[in-house]
Amino acid sequence: MAATTWISTALNRIGNWNPQLARELQGRLKPRGIILVSGISFLCQFSLLMTFWANLPMAENQAYSLTVDGQWQGTDWPSWWGDIFQALNLIWPIALVLIGVYMLISDLAAEESRGTLNFLRLTPQSSQKILVGKLLGVPSLLYLGMLLALPLGIFGGYFWGAIPDSLRPDPHFCLSVLSVLICYCLALLLPLLGLTQAWLGCFLVSIVVVPIFLSWNEFLMGLALNPRNSAVLLTQSFFQNWRWFQIPVGINLEVTVGFFLVSAAIPTWWIWKAANRRFRNPTAAIINKGQSYLMVLTLQIWVMGFIKPNSFSIDIRYGLTGNWLTFYLFVVLPGCCLILLAALSPSHQALQDWARFYHKTHDKTRRNPRGFWNSVLVQDLLWNDKSPPLLAIALNLGIIAVCWIPWFVLSALSTPGVTAVTSGPILKLILGLCLTLGFLLIAAVVAQFLLFIKARKPSAWAAGSVILMIAVPPGILGLTSLQDPGLWLFDRIPDYRGF
Template identity: 30%
Template sequence: MTNSVLIDRLGNWNPQLLRELRGRLKPHTVIAAVSFSVIFQIILLLIASPNSRPVPESCWLDLWQIITWMLPYVTFTLGSYWIVNDIGQEQKRGTLNFIRLSPCPAWQILLGKMLGVPVLLYIFLGLMVPLHCLAGLQAGVSLPLIASVYLMLPLGCAICYSVVMLCGLVSETQRTGNPPQATAFGVGAIACCAIAPLYMSWNTAITWRPLLANSEIFGYPHPVVSWFLLPINNIGVVSHTFSLVVLGTTAFLLWRILLRNFNKPRSTAIGKRQSYAILAGVEVLALGFFLPTSVVDEQNATLAAISMYVLTVMLLLVLMLTICPQRQALLEWVRYDSPGWQSLIWSDRSPLLVAVIIHLIVASALLVPWLFWIGIGTKKLVETGLLVLCTTNTILISATFVQQVCATKIRNPMGWASCGFSIWLLLAPGMLLYWELIPDRIPATAALWTLFGYGFWQFYKPTAIPFVGLGILAQWLFLAFLLRRFQKTMQKLKVGT
């Protein structure tokens, strides 16, 4: 009777979660998860104490470190694989669209997937919590650090699973009918090689640093980290508040984007309003971290300026791909939407170029004052101006190229756009580097490097400044050619040819 009441309450709160649990919590699967967890813990204990003697404190510390590092890596990797594979199977069977039409709100369906699909993994890791806590206490790890590990893990899972579910929903691989296991494997690899290391690096450097007495997680102490000259990892309350605000905001934005993609599967991955907010937030966060090191001397300031240049370009390229409308959306916009600046700025079906200009204005409004604050803008005024011009031209060229490709009637336009990016921003400069055609040896080659978007050579080689100007002129000519081609494409879409 009690179990029936609990099941009814769970079904009323989240029917999708109940569906996932019923499909996975079979007696044999639960027994297998429990058995694997117990066997794995026995193996860990045998490794820590091979002679059946009391486990020494150093071995308890090793055991604590192993499980601490294993928690995010195993949870993120296997959980991501299972979630994306489940979404792919749902798409392949056609049941995902059926779920969308159900009366359940999107948040219930997505939350049910996050909590229900990896439930066997949660059982496996949950049974390890007592051993993990015991190992930490025996090794002298403080209770606040143990509690913080389990406080941050759900937040990390929310971020990771939101990212991978977004990848699963917008994946072109799954839409073209290829095996969903391939996409799931790739997303799991990203979670293991990128998301989990970033999660551990952030927490060990910022969140947990005030709680680390010796080497509970890392074998060396981390330096003090400042954000806009304010230390954020000296006091536990400050470090946890900062991490919870940053990671919580990230999780909230990802959740909103995920809900949007689930409700509007044929729209762009991110709305233009969301992209403006993401750009401003990431830029402010990065500028705060770069400021303390950049005000020390001119060399650090130059390195900080180049680093922010690279980060801004990469972020703008990613946002550009996520807000770029496809051919059908452009066709509907040019024929049915009311023309005007508001539509160009806010509509998800409008062309990309005006939104990219707004992104550049937002980035410049934050970066240019910062460049003068750290002294680069006053000491190297010409170089700073050329760098801003080169960045602007590179982003506009990339945006026009991507929109032109997406407006063309071809299969998998994002694949072609990514290939073009690789050739323009990576392959061509790589060939120049292979042939040793660099401004340090031949100043005239700065024109070619600037054309391909690498206009920061003049910071270290003032003799390259005139050639950087030639490169910027070449960028303008190429941009004019691309804009003319895109204008003709939009005219063809308008008349229906």
């Protein structure tokens, strides 16, 4: 009875701060659910302990054996606890991502099908409070299960020596929490875009986000968690020579992890803004046009920070060495631009409304033009979210060109053996980038034209046409390249032999 009264009082206080969170907790923190989750958590911990207990040495020359001159002296308990600690540090982020993303997507999809999501939009709560309530409340039982496993992790880390005496934040923990937060923000956004299959959303989030953070965690598992070899691993680390605009971001563990955290926090914030925007207005574009300009500029600056103008070597015969830059410019960057096109495109009804009422609204303004850039039409196309995003896409492509073409020119001028910008692979790179940006602009024109057609699903027609434009030409060139390899000269990727 006392526990029930305490929980009721706590929920009332939470309800004063965030009614949506209180609603989610009241629906999930039932005695049956708490007992079930507690039992599953303790069962998983017991299974993990028994798995490692089975590996304890029963004779000589087995795992966790302490030997001196070939003679068994006992059990290496610190290493045993260390393996348990590392196993828990790998399990809990993956479990939170997979199970939590599934729970969030299925909950939002169920609310949308019942119509209660529209009711939440009509409440006086802000969209941020509602989404925070979902973020904290829907996986609350999952959080409880992880919290019950915390003592085992602390116990194992203490005996292994990985829990420091200072209050310095654990880098692995910080990156893991941020990885879970990114996945949860994506899980909030995907149902608002129409994806209602929880398993599909969980799969998409996992294949995109989880490998990135697992690679970070693989670096940190030996570097940050083991105090006995962190200095050696940091010295031998790939990140040691990392510089971002000449800032040594790999100089020590704290700076490296801090750079990772800031780099991941920026896209997390953009995804959160998109989820809030889409929750308030389900028919609005995912991001507004002003945000798109800032996003594109931020991405280019972030990538350019790792590249000095004379940092990548140039071979006059074979072109750029280090194809990761070419891969970014001609594969990753076009993919990001196509995603940006989809994010900026308003709904079919919004486009029709803008086209129908624009002439009536701005008749007087058209008779008194104020110049091209100051005209109402251009300002509308650049900033109005309901207008076609074609001019905004063109401006974003212009931002990319303005960022990279001067960078290539500086690289040509500072590279020994290259006497002119028009010589060697730099010209290939500039022309290839211009061809790529021109292709993306044509794809945007085709997509916007198809969004205006009278069809059952114009967005599907637009997406399918853009995919065909991307896939068909390289496929045809690949079939005919043996007979006439010169046709690849019309491809937008320079020096395709480097891939």
